[in-house]
Amino acid sequence: MKRTSAIWGTPVAIIVLLLVWQGYVTLSGVSPLILPGPGAVLRALLRIVQRPATWQAAWVTLGETVGGFAIATVTGIATGVILGRVAWLERALQPVLVGVQVVPKIALVPLFIVWFGFGMGSKIVIAAVLAFLPVLSNTILGVKSVEQGHRDVMTTLRAPLLNRLWLLDLPSALPALLTGLEVAIVLANIGAVVGEFLAGNDGLGHMAVAALNGFEVDVLFAVILLLAAIGGLLYLGIVLLRRLLIPWHATGRASVL
């Protein structure tokens, strides 16, 4: 019984959603410039998907997201490992970290565009800046989460430092780190798209704004669906990475998605 509802749950939910959507559009007579019906959106989607420009835009947004994410990951992990292990440094930088955390980084987007221009570069920077903090926080958390009992084991075995880092510190930190990466990839995507909203010649964010300006609301919806698909695939990538790297952890089990 439970298995059945697990398999059928999602498709049924989607169908119900589509029916409600179409039902509302039909019954309320709302203008298609405000809320197009699912049919119109699907048609728009099929239209734009056949254009090479759409795919090019998708690649641009994807590239910015992944580029920013990669930078944030490398710098975040490196900084996180240092701050996680050097307690006095972390304490000293605590006010700075908190200060940076509370600033809504989205508000910095115009600034980055002024600094880094209208091209892909500024979007990569924005994506990296947004994605950096979750990676940093979670790396620090992960590094600190090594259990004392496990440390004792390594001490009594007289393990050299490199062995300790590889066999103890890194695996201990991975669950928290991967959680940070999950959050980071979503934020990197947001950063790239918002950057494109504000100032871009390219990418799906720009395409969305163009559709908005042209009152092509059905195309706008279709672009949103494409963005959701990209975001979903990236997130799925991290989930699969989790299963690959930490199959032993509760969060890395195949039943968790």
Next chain:
Amino acid sequence: MQVALRGVAKTYATSSGPTLALEHVDLEIAAGEFVVLLGPSGCGKTTLLRIIAGLEQASAGVIEAEGEGRLGVVFQEANLFPWLRVGANIALPLRLAGIAPAARRARAAELAAQVGLAGFERRWPNELSGGMRQRAAIARALATDPDIVLMDEPFGALDAMTRDAMNLETQRLWLERRRTILLVTHSIAEAVFLADRVVLMSPRPGRIDRILDIPFDRPRGIDVQSTPEFQAIVLELRHRLQEFA
């Protein structure tokens, strides 16, 4: 491996001032001997074991061990690495010693069989019960072929029946190779059952109160626990422990 402790003391700095955890410990452990440290909370038995294990530094005194002793340590929590399978956990000391994977696997299989975990090498630690995890921890401690095995309340987290079974297991393993074992416990029956000598420790500050020789022949079965001689020793210890309270 022979161990001699002379004048070992330990003071901790706490927020309310220095605390003397161990006052002055003189103890000699002969090679192949099974010594049990018995005492209530706060008597310093775990501190003493951790000092011998190198996990803490003594504030005073000398620890002499003959030769470059290899240690095997078993903690109250099994402390297996959740990201390694049971076999890899057991083989961890061998991996650190640079032994090749195939040789490691073979040795781990041997050790697993020795502690009654044959066939469990591919399992993850969280798939094992508490008792089985502790067996794996013991196997890991034995992997280095240690000169001395230090056990810090290794069965404290187990239920009573598993604990009794593990006591018999420990005796069996000890009889196979006659390694030096130093075990910490607060269970009087466990102490008297396992030990050649019971070192009774008193708290505040921690020190050795008395040392009792346990004269029963090996191997000791569960029957010996009901004999009047056994009960007499247990009673003597129990009375003395009550006086510490």
